Every structure is written in structure tokens, then in C-alpha cells.
Amino acid sequence: MRSRNLFWIGLCLLLLAACGNNEDTVAAKHNTNDEIDQQIQEKLPIDWVIEEDEEETIEEEKKAKSASITTEMEENSASDTEEDDTTPEDEKTDSLASYTNEEIEYARIWLQLGPDHEIDELNVRHIAEGEPLNPNWESSATYPEDVIQLTGSRLVDGSITYSGNGDGTINRYYVPLRWETNIPNDFSEEDIKIFTESFITTTKLITIDPAEGQEVISLIEKINYGS
Structure with missing residues (x-):
């Protein structure tokens, strides 16, 4: 009877040891994967963020340049309109100034x-x-x-x-x-x-x-x- 109990106790210990080794292996693999992911994240996301920032910066610069050109064209157009409205009147007045x-x-x-x-x-x-x-x-x-x-x-x-x-x-x-x-x-x-x-x-x-x-x-x- 006693020898049978010892047998079952020994079997349980072996199973526990095997499970412990498996958990250590899984944990080790999990740690290894985390390290690899961290290394990838340390490299790739930085590059991606830089590229996205650069694209956003370029796009913002394009918009700012376009807005600047549009504003300049509107100002020039307004200036030309004012000249068109005033200059001919001055010319008309001057053109008859020498006559009675x-x-x-x-x-x-x-x-x-x-x-x-x-x-x-x-x-x-x-x-x-x-x-x-x-x-x-x-x-x-x-x-x-x-x-x-x-x-x-x-x-x-x-x-x-x-x-x-x-x-x-x-x-x-x-x-x-x-x-x-x-x-x-x-x-x-x-x-x-x-x-x-x-x-x-x-x-x-x-x-x-x-x-x-x-x-x-x-x-x-x-x-x-x-x-």
C-alpha cells in the first residue's frame, strides 16, 4: 500500500516538473518575442513617423504657398482695378485742359x-x-x-x-x-x-x-x- 502511494507521488512530481519546464519555455519564447517586437518598434515606427511628419510638413508648406500666391494675385488684381478706375479719368481731364x-x-x-x-x-x-x-x-x-x-x-x-x-x-x-x-x-x-x-x-x-x-x-x- 505504501509503495503504491509513493508511486503516485513520484508520478505527480514528474508531471509538475514537466509543466514547469513548459511554462519556462513558453515564458522564454514570450520574452524573446517581446524583445524582437520592441526592437522592431524601436526602428520602424520612428522611420514611419518621420515620413508622415515630412509629408504633413510638405503638404502644409504647399497650402501656405498656394494661399500666399492667391492673396498676392488678389491684391494685384485689386490694384489694377483701382488704376483702371482712376487713370482714365485723369487722362480725360488732362486731355481737354489745353482747350477753352x-x-x-x-x-x-x-x-x-x-x-x-x-x-x-x-x-x-x-x-x-x-x-x-x-x-x-x-x-x-x-x-x-x-x-x-x-x-x-x-x-x-x-x-x-x-x-x-x-x-x-x-x-x-x-x-x-x-x-x-x-x-x-x-x-x-x-x-x-x-x-x-x-x-x-x-x-x-x-x-x-x-x-x-x-x-x-x-x-x-x-x-x-x-x-
Whole structure:
């Protein structure tokens, strides 16, 4: 009986020893794996972090550079717009500075109302108050104020007869340039008086545009003062 107990006790001790060796082996293997993982982690993650940081840094630099370029382009565009808005006005003002107000007025009126802008010369004639609309007729009505008559060098260029109001408006008289083509042959002296007076009572108030630029200058340079 005693020998049997000793046998079982010995067997248990052998099993415990074997289990202990297995646990030591597993523990050793586990420790070895941990050491390998630690070595790998000490090397590879550092490289990976550096590469990721570098990529993030490069991307941030690209974004910052792009934002800087965009801001610079917007500032340049705004500056160009301001120059476009201001410079032409200065040039316009300077371009007419060497001409008189009267010359500018004549050119602007012809530019707006003249039937033909491609004229060889712009003739200016001053007509005093009291002068007849048609000097060839004794019964002709007379101008109630001083007027100015603008004509081209040819009949087809037409004419503009007006008085200025000094506020950018004019009173236009629709007086014909050639009376003989507008009066019936059988008109009496009374008919002529009534006919010419109708041009005085039908004047039209017109606002003249403050035109600028080369077209105005070109007409000014063609001005010719008549008698």
C-alpha cells in the first residue's frame, strides 16, 4: 500500500516538473518575442513617423504657398482695378485742359447733334440778338437772343443753331441752312414773317452730354471761326 502511494507521488512530481519546464519555455519564447517586437518598434515606427511628419510638413508648406500666391494675385488684381478706375479719368481731364470751354462746347454739341461727324472743318458763326433769321427778307423774324451757328464745310454736313444756358443745356433753333429750298414761291411778306417766327417759338431744350476723349479733340482741332 505504501509503495503504491509513493508511486503516485513520484508520478505527480514528474508531471509538475514537466509543466514547469513548459511554462519556462513558453515564458522564454514570450520574452524573446517581446524583445524582437520592441526592437522592431524601436526602428520602424520612428522611420514611419518621420515620413508622415515630412509629408504633413510638405503638404502644409504647399497650402501656405498656394494661399500666399492667391492673396498676392488678389491684391494685384485689386490694384489694377483701382488704376483702371482712376487713370482714365485723369487722362480725360488732362486731355481737354489745353482747350477753352467754348471750344469744348462746340465739339460736344456737334458730336451729339451733328448729322455728320466726319467733317473737314467745324465752322462757328456768332449771330447777335436782333439779327433776322433770314437776312434776305425784310419781313423775317429776328433772333430774341445771341445765338451760335455750327456748320460743316459742305451743305450735306448740316447745321446747328443754338443758344447756350451755361448749365450744360442749350436752346436749339431748327433754322434751315438754305432758306430758298424751304420757302414756297408764292409766300407773301406776312407769310414769311409768320413762317420765320415759328422757328423762334418752337425751340427745344437739350441737355448736352459731357463727352471726353479723342472724338472731342478731333472736332476741336477742326474749328474754324467765321464772320
